[in-house]
Amino acid sequence: xxxxxxxxxxxxxxxxxxxxxxxxxxxxxxxxxxxxxxxxxxxxxxxxxxxxxxxxxxxxxxxxxxxxxxxxxxxxxxxxxxxxxxxxxxxxxxxxxxxxxxxxxxxxxxxxxxxxxxxxxxxxxxxxxxxxxxxxxxxxxxxxxxxxxxxxxxxxxxxxxxxxxxxxxxxxxxxxxxxxxxxxxxxxxxxxxxxxxxxxxxxxxxxxxxxxxxxxxxxxxxxxxxxxxxxxxxxxxxxxxxxxxxxxxxxxxxxxxxxxxxxxxxxxxxxxxxxxxxxxxxxxxxxxxxxxxxxxxxxxxxxxxxxxxxxxxxxxxxxxxxxxxxxxxxxxxxxxxxxxxxxxxxxxxxxxxxxxxxxxxxxxxxxxxxxxxxxxxxxxxxxxxxxxxxxxxxxxxxxxxxxxxxxxxxxxxxxxxxxxxxxxxxxxxxxxxxxxxxxxxxxxxxxxxxxxxxxxxxxxxxxxxxxxxxxxxxxxxxxxxxxxxxxxxxxxxxxxxxxxxxxxxxxxxxxxxxxxxxxxxxxxxxxxxxxxxxxxxxxxxxxxxxxxxxxxxxxxxxxxxxxxxxxxxxxxxxxxx
Amino acid sequence: xxxxxxxxxxxxxxxxxxxxxxxxxxxxxxxxxxxxxxxxxxxxxxxxxxxxxxxxxxxxxxxxxxxxxxxxxxxxxxxxxxxxxxxxxxxxxxxx
Numbered sequence: 001x002x003x004x005x006x007x008x009x010x011x012x013x014x015x016x017x018x019x020x021x022x023x024x025x026x027x028x029x030x031x032x033x034x035x036x037x038x039x040x041x042x043x044x045x046x047x048x049x050x051x052x053x054x055x056x057x058x059x060x061x062x063x064x065x066x067x068x069x070x071x072x073x074x075x076x077x078x079x080x081x082x083x084x085x086x087x088x089x090x091x092x093x094x095x096x097x098x099x100x101x102x103x104x105x106x107x108x109x110x111x112x113x114x115x116x117x118x119x120x121x122x123x124x125x126x127x128x129x130x131x132x133x134x135x136x137x138x139x140x141x142x143x144x145x146x147x148x149x150x151x152x153x154x155x156x157x158x159x160x161x162x163x164x165x166x167x168x169x170x171x172x173x174x175x176x177x178x179x180x181x182x183x184x185x186x187x188x189x190x191x192x193x194x195x196x197x198x199x200x201x202x203x204x205x206x207x208x209x210x211x212x213x214x215x216x217x218x219x220x221x222x223x224x225x226x227x228x229x230x231x232x233x234x235x236x237x238x239x240x241x242x243x244x245x246x247x248x249x250x251x252x253x254x255x256x257x258x259x260x261x262x263x264x265x266x267x268x269x270x271x272x273x274x275x276x277x278x279x280x281x282x283x284x285x286x287x288x289x290x291x292x293x294x295x296x297x298x299x300x301x302x303x304x305x306x307x308x309x310x311x312x313x314x315x316x317x318x319x320x321x322x323x324x325x326x327x328x329x330x331x332x333x334x335x336x337x338x339x340x341x342x343x344x345x346x347x348x349x350x351x352x353x354x355x356x357x358x359x360x361x362x363x364x365x366x367x368x369x370x371x372x373x374x375x376x377x378x379x380x381x382x383x384x385x386x387x388x389x390x391x392x393x394x395x396x397x398x399x400x401x402x403x404x405x406x407x408x409x410x411x412x413x414x415x416x417x418x419x420x421x422x423x424x425x426x427x428x429x430x431x432x433x434x435x436x437x438x439x440x441x442x443x444x445x446x447x448x449x450x451x452x453x454x455x456x457x458x459x460x461x462x463x464x465x466x467x468x469x470x471x472x473x474x475x476x477x478x479x480x481x482x483x484x485x486x487x488x489x490x491x492x493x494x495x496x497x498x499x500x501x502x503x504x505x506x507x508x509x510x511x512x513x514x515x516x517x518x519x520x521x522x523x524x525x526x527x528x529x530x531x532x533x534x535x536x537x538x539x540x541x542x543x544x545x546x547x548x549x550x551x552x553x554x555x556x557x558x559x560x561x562x563x564x565x566x567x568x569x570x571x572x573x574x575x576x577x
Numbered sequence: 578x579x580x581x582x583x584x585x586x587x588x589x590x591x592x593x594x595x596x597x598x599x600x601x602x603x604x605x606x607x608x609x610x611x612x613x614x615x616x617x618x619x620x621x622x623x624x625x626x627x628x629x630x631x632x633x634x635x636x637x638x639x640x641x642x643x644x645x646x647x648x649x650x651x652x653x654x655x656x657x658x659x660x661x662x663x664x665x666x667x668x669x670x671x672x673x
Contacts, residue, residue: 032655054586054590057590057593058590058593061593061597096633096636097629097630097632097633100626100628100629100632100633101626102623102627103619103626104621107656108615180630182630182633182634182636183633183634183637183638183639184639186637186638186639205632226637227638229638230638230642233640369622405591482659482660483660537618553582553656554657554661556656556657556662557657558657559662560659560662561659561662561663562659562662
């Protein structure tokens with residue numbers, strides 16, 4: 001048996017197949033170990049593998065050549081930072097740059113790596129401190145605090161050069177996206193500011209709007225005109241120093257479609273550097289008076305009292321009122337006018353021209369409390385306005401709207417209004433009665449609103465009366481040759497925090513050109529004092545001349561030709577007489 | 578017959594592999610190139626924004642005002658007045 005076994009293993013050929021088959025029955029273990037069969041089986045398995053992989057390869061290759069588009073491969077190299085700007089650039093309406101986003105070296109950090117074993121912290125602190133404007137001791141403490149220490153957030157190119165030259169090898173510089181405001185403090189209250197991380201907590205103004213609404217356009221054109229903004233800010237700033245006022249604001253608004261052409265508030269800030277100071281320190285500068293504040297603007301509110309009475313057809317412009325009458329309902333004293341009228345009876349138009357409180361209180365009584373409430377809420381003065389800024393202020397309404405507050409509101413006390421809402425409401429009175437919504441975006445050319453506040457006839461009458469105010473009344477100093485400025489002055493007592501009144505607020509609201517106003521101008525000064533050669537500190541002496549100066553400068557820039565023939569008012573005056 | 582087929586399939590297999598290797602290698606090279614060019618584009622754009630910033634600072638109204646004040650006497654510069662503007666009411670909107 002052992003011999004035949006050996007033969008079985010050695011002899012290879014077809015003639016012994018039957019022997020193997022026979023043997024299978026007798027001894028199956030010996031057969032499975034037959035090397036030829038084993039070898040053949042292994043070859044077969046290898047063949048299957050090869051065929052399998054070959055099939056995969058060929059199928060894949062065929063697919064790749066037929067459908068090359070479905071290959072998805074991750075790029076092995078990509079930029080470390082996104083090349084996309086985090087927020088869009090902002091331009092004014094003429095295409096001037098208000099805000100540019102650049103990729104700048106602004107961050108410097110000391111990184112202690114293990115290879116720098118002999119890093120002398122004391123020496124480094126001494127070397128770096130003069131360029132960082134920091135005491136060596138404080139810097140040393142910071143450097144010792146960790147392996148990665150950010151030593152400066154906002155360095156200029158000169159500082160970077162100095163730090164590089166100081167010879168501390170461990171300093172690394174990082175580039176970050178920065179928002180640069182090329183015109184500095186100009187239009188700062190509209191643009192607001194943002195910090196390097198673009199988080200919304202430390203941003204304000206339009207920047208915050210962009211961030212919160214995730215606006216990712218490449219560029220945005222605002223309705224602001226930078227040149228006019230500059231003129232407005234210059235004149236307002238000059239008025240503050242000239243009349244020794246505490247603060248001021250100004251608005252130039254398109255009376256037809258509500259675009260904000262310029263909006264300024266003083267004191268203002270430089271958004272490039274405002275983040276370097278603490279929030280509480282710059283709170284006064286950051287406060288946007290034209291939008292965030294609400295003020296009792298005084299006699300300028302008389303425009304609405306008169307417009308309301310005319311719209312309700314309760315009075316005519318020629319109706320006469322007794323201005324020597326004592327109105328002392330709910331009061332100890334009689335109501336008084338700023339300047340007592342020389343004649344006892346004034347007609348409604350003269351009431352506004354002479355700015356008579358007594359007359360306005362009488363008109364308010366004729367119209368009634370509910371109508372006054374309704375009309376003022378129609379103008380939008382009692383609601384929160386909404387433009388593309390989150391810092392909108394709320395009007396401060398009287399606690400109880402009774403007859404006393406009705407009288408007060410009729411001549412502009414007791415109701416705090418947001419200046420921007422006020423300007424847009426005045427625009428509605430003078431533009432033919434169309435209510436407008438102020439905006440910072442550009443409006444389409446064919447933009448038209450259908451919401452009406454007053455009829456166009458009443459608007460015409462109001463323009464006539466407001467022209468008379470500038471021509472013969474308290475707004476004389478705001479008149480500009482050829483533009484027929486219409487407007488109204490207002491001097492209001494400022495309510496104190498402690499109660500009562502302290503200080504003054506003078507304003508002028510005007511529109512030009514007079515026969516078909518295109519722009520509304522509002523200028524307000526907070527607590528102006530008299531100056532040398534100037535007798536009073538009412539709006540006649542400060543706000544009105546400032547507004548006149550603004551209109552004189554900006555009207556030609558807004559492409560408004562002068563108008564010599566002024567038919568509308570002449571006709572109206574004739575009809576009135 | 579089987580031998581010829583297997584020989585050819587092995588040859589095709591090798592060729593395909595070599596081709597595939599070349600293509601992927603080239604793709605990596607191109608990716609590197611793209612990365613380089615992207616970087617260059619980014620630098621160039623960055624330089625452009627820096628120049629626009631500089632231009633915006635130079636031409637900001639405050640700056641121009643200073644220059645206008647300085648040269649107003651020698652160049653006889655004055656603010657524009659309304660008399661200088663002559664526009665029809667029809668084409669006024671186009672100019673604005």
